[in-house]
Amino acid sequence: MDRIIVEGGRTLSGEVQVSGAKNAALPILAASLLVDGWNTFYNVPELQDINTIGLLLEHLGAKVEKDGHTIKVDASGLCETEAPYDLVRRMRASVLVLGPLTARLKKARVSLPGGCAIGARPIDQHLRGLEMLGATVELSHGYVEVQAEKLRGADIYLDTPTVTGTENLMMAACLAEGVTILRNVAREPEIVALADLLNRMGGKVEGAGSPVLTITGVEALNPVEFSIIPDRIEAGTFMVAAALTEGNVLVKDAVPAHLQALISKLRLAGATVTEEHNGIRVQGKRPICSVDVKTLPHPGFPTDMQAQFMVLMTTAKGLSVIAETIFENRFIHVSELVRMGANISISQNSAVIRGVKHLSAAPVMATDLRASASLILAGLIAQGSTEIHRVYHIDRGYESIEQKFSQLGAAVRRVK
Ligand SMILES: CC(=O)N[C@H]1[C@@H](OP(=O)(O)OP(=O)(O)OC[C@H]2O[C@@H](n3ccc(=O)[nH]c3=O)[C@H](O)[C@@H]2O)O[C@H](CO)[C@@H](O)[C@@H]1O
Numbered sequence: 001m002d003r004i005i006v007e008g009g010r011t012l013s014g015e016v017q018v019s020g021a022k023n024a025a026l027p028i029l030a031a032s033l034l035v036d037g038w039n040t041f042y043n044v045p046e047l048q049d050i051n052t053i054g055l056l057l058e059h060l061g062a063k064v065e066k067d068g069h070t071i072k073v074d075a076s077g078l079c080e081t082e083a084p085y086d087l088v089r090r091m092r093a094s095v096l097v098l099g100p101l102t103a104r105l106k107k108a109r110v111s112l113p114g115g116c117a118i119g120a121r122p123i124d125q126h127l128r129g130l131e132m133l134g135a136t137v138e139l140s141h142g143y144v145e146v147q148a149e150k151l152r153g154a155d156i157y158l159d160t161p162t163v164t165g166t167e168n169l170m171m172a173a174c175l176a177e178g179v180t181i182l183r184n185v186a187r188e189p190e191i192v193a194l195a196d197l198l199n200r201m202g203g204k205v206e207g208a209g210s211p212v213l214t215i216t217g218v219e220a221l222n223p224v225e226f227s228i229i230p231d232r233i234e235a236g237t238f239m240v241a242a243a244l245t246e247g248n249v250l251v252k253d254a255v256p257a258h259l260q261a262l263i264s265k266l267r268l269a270g271a272t273v274t275e276e277h278n279g280i281r282v283q284g285k286r287p288i289c290s291v292d293v294k295t296l297p298h299p300g301f302p303t304d305m306q307a308q309f310m311v312l313m314t315t316a317k318g319l320s321v322i323a324e325t326i327f328e329n330r331f332i333h334v335s336e337l338v339r340m341g342a343n344i345s346i347s348q349n350s351a352v353i354r355g356v357k358h359l360s361a362a363p364v365m366a367t368d369l370r371a372s373a374s375l376i377l378a379g380l381i382a383q384g385s386t387e388i389h390r391v392y393h394i395d396r397g398y399e400s401i402e403q404k405f406s407q408l409g410a411a412v413r414r415v416k
């Protein structure tokens with residue numbers, strides 16, 4: 001199995017190009033099931049999760065053609081209603097075919113995603129919303145079975161602003177009869193990107209980026225060409241890396257409006273963050289100041305940046321408290337960081353980090369996507385050579401990560 005080796009102590013400098021966003025590309029590729037004809041998507045990141053959704057779309061009867069960062073999908077042949085366990089267990093975002101399948105084929109059978117390393121991850125809000133649109137929902141043998149003779153617009157309040165739940169319901173509502181109002185929806189940039197796509201396809205989605213979406217159903221949607229937005233979490237990971245190593249890095253194509261919470265926390269930590277015409281520049285300096293962080297739905301601090309920001313705090317001056325409010329178990333990286341010399345204790349949903357002088361390299365285990373990224377960051381400042389195992393988690397969400405870090409002067413390499 002591949003490992004990533006990081007030699008600590010290098011200062012990062014130069015420019016790094018951000019790839020397309022995984023969490024925007026996945027719902028957008030799922031939305032291609034809503035139309036007949038070839039859609040062309042540009043700037044799609046080359047990632048394991050993208051391969052998995054491609055396999056799932058093909059399994060459902062769509063044609064998928066991939067050429068580097070361009071993916072074409074034609075769902076004219078959509079015929080299969082089941083998303084099998086084998087594909088859903090590899091990637092929870094497979095659940096995003098639920099809305100499009102229900103809208104197109106009036107029927108869907110999707111393996112229940114279940115929990116994962118970071119938490120329970122229920123989909124009750126997706127299912128209740130589909131019921132309110134007129135579908136019947138049954139759970140049977142580990143699958144959710146949805147049927148709908150006709151979807152009709154409804155006024156739906158979400159108990160929590162779920163990202164994938166909002167996306168599933170937006171896609172279903174686009175082909176429902178009449179007007180759907182979705183309240184307390186997610187406001188992430190990936191939601192805005194999906195709304196842009198659906199509107200380009202001829203849908204009528206208003207209010208994306210606000211807590212209320214109004215969607216007027218249409219008879220049919222048209223195929224389009226569409227470009228995936230830059231990955232704000234990949235960008236944020238490099239921004240933290242620059243701050244951590246006292247570096248000076250231009251993160252090309254990072255969108256400041258998508259990253260305001262992180263920018264604000266990096267500035268409080270002492271980094272200089274400058275918005276340039278083609279990206280965001282971060283210059284780090286020591287001592288790093290301790291900063292408290294609480295993860296929240298967008299525009300709050302993203303849970304997907306929590307592990308990486310925690311690494312920045314491990315060698316900060318003083319004490320920092322990081323509260324995780326989205327996922328109940330998203331502190332699995334803590335025990336690995338402690339093995340590298342960090343002083344972190346966990347109390348309920350908060351981690352208390354007391355800054356230490358330095359981290360020391362150790363063999364460590366990646367446990368989920370962002371936790372894995374945090375271990376690379378820790379390796380960048382650790383004394384010695386850090387060996388990260390189970391890096392397949394990283395390959396789900398970071399394109400060419402070792403090349404991108406090496407280009408910035410870090411000593412990061414993959415061993416097969
Ligand atoms: C709000 C939030 O930050 N969501 C993150 C979440 O999206 P993802 O869509 O995976 O998760 P959700 O946004 O659905 O979940 C947010 C919260 O709502 C709860 N929930 C969700 C759906 C549901 O039907 N019932 C329910 O109770 C979840 O348990 C969780 O506590 O993980 C992604 C991958 O890490 C991140 O990119 C998203 O930013």
Ligand SMILES: C=C(OP(=O)(O)O)C(=O)O
Pocket residue numbers: 023091092093116304369370397
């Ligand atoms: C945890 C993530 O992905 P997923 O929801 O697919 O597990 C992530 O993108 O950080």
